[in-house]
Amino acid sequence: MWMKNEKKNILKLSLVIIAAVALYSSAVFLQKKLAKENEENMFVKTEIPSSIPFFPDRTCNIEDFGAVRDERSSVNTKSINDAVFDCAKNGGGKVIIPKGKWLTGPIKLESNINLHLEEGAEVSFSTNFSDYLPVVFSRFEGIELYNYSPLIYAKDCENVAITGKGTLDGQGKAWWSWKREGLQDSGIKKLHKMAQESLPTEERIFGNTDDALRPSFIQFVNCKKILLEDIKIKNGPMWTVHPIYSEDVLIKNISIETPEGVNTDGIAIDSSKNVLIEGCTINSGDDAIALKSGRDKDGLSINRPSENIIVRNCRIIEGHSGVAIGSEMSGGVKNVLIENCKIDRADFGFHIKSVRGRGGSVENILIRDIEINKIKNEIFRLDMQYNRTNNVSNENLPTFRDIHFKNISCQKAGLAFFLRGLPERPIENVSFENITAYAKQEMKKENVVNEIFKDISIKTEKK
Secondary structure (H helix, E strand, C coil): CHHHHHHHHHHHHHHHHHHHHHHHHHHHHHHHHHHHHHHHHCCCCCCCCCCCCCCCCCEEEHHHHCCCCCCCCCECHHHHHHHHHHHHHCCCEEEEECCEEEEECCEECCCCEEEEECCCEEEEECCCHHHHCCCEEEEECCEEEEECCCCEEEECCEEEEEEECCEEECCCHHHHHHHHCCCCHHHHHHHHHHHHCCCCHHHCECCCCCCCCCCCCEEEECCEEEEEECCEEECCCCCCEEEECCEEEEEECCEEEECCCCCCCCEEEECCEEEEEECCEEEECCCCEEEECECHHHHHHHCCCEEEEEEECCEEEEEEEEEEECCCECCCEEEEEEEEEEEEEEEEEEEEECCCCCCCEEEEEEEEEEEEEEEEEEEEEEECCCCCCCCCCCCCCCEEEEEEEEEEEEEEEEEEEEEECECCECEEEEEEEEEEEEEEEEEEEECEECCEEEEEEEEECCC
């Protein structure tokens, strides 16, 4: 009798185990299937941005407002801005900059305006710093302030664009010396002190050569439905295309040429969302594409992430980093897809960077299908101890998690992988799949958990 009961119990247990294994196998299969579907669809359920600008069928030619071409002594600031204002006042439309060379100070865009540069048009911006006064609201390296006007500036606008086959020349060499000669150092220290002491933004007033903080080239602040298409941009003072607190941004088929400049990042997305960067060519004096969201106490208090961003089919000729996330990322950076891009030369391929005290999180990042020629330092650098400071506080620690790289090749690099988290906040859930590279060294790694390396082929130099 005992034997019969025992056999029955063993049979029941076996059936339970078989059922559990089957259930587990089904769950694993479903999990893998869902993970693959999520990878394919997490960023592309809808086209980003969800809407693009639409403009009335109206044209305003800057020559009709007194602009004079091809005369270096004629500064057309008033004529161009009068054309923008008049066109906007009448419902908006296309402000035409015809073929020829035009000199101007800052251009202020309005809602429902498409600033259109005809093929052969070249707009050069004044090197007289006082032309960029009065000061306007802006952000300098992640901290709010009032500073020199960007060369092209839009604030609180909707339906705004810069299009056409023409060229914008910032003549940035006049501004670059401020960095190279250390003139802006005192201004940076002053701004950081103001932010740390919570001085109201309205009282952080700069815009002078003693403090010497350079403006961005093209800046949109708190704008919706932005389009940049086809234009050529060169020699900006500092960050080249810089949307702040903006949404529904389409940057398509533009070229940026700032290789000799300092801090001349190509495209810097700053606390903005629903962004598509597509078909662009960038030759930059700093990071080619940078995703940012504010710095330290100021960025934490504002707490606006950069999110829902697609970068695809772009070519990076040269840059400090091909793509950088941070180091100003106190508001967070999330939901990013970068795919089908080529990097010719850079110091770093993909550089995700932060430091103690900065807070914020970098998460839900997918980078795939990338061809790289030459990287001077690391292909993949994820660093939570960037520019190490004496700050040893455990308050406001940054977070890096759910970051994935797939189908990436590199012909030459110094180091393939550099992964450095914090002892008390390691990098979490990072994966590398189908990575091939030639590098002097393969890996340096500390404070990383739940990492996955699959189908990795790194050919290193033999000693």
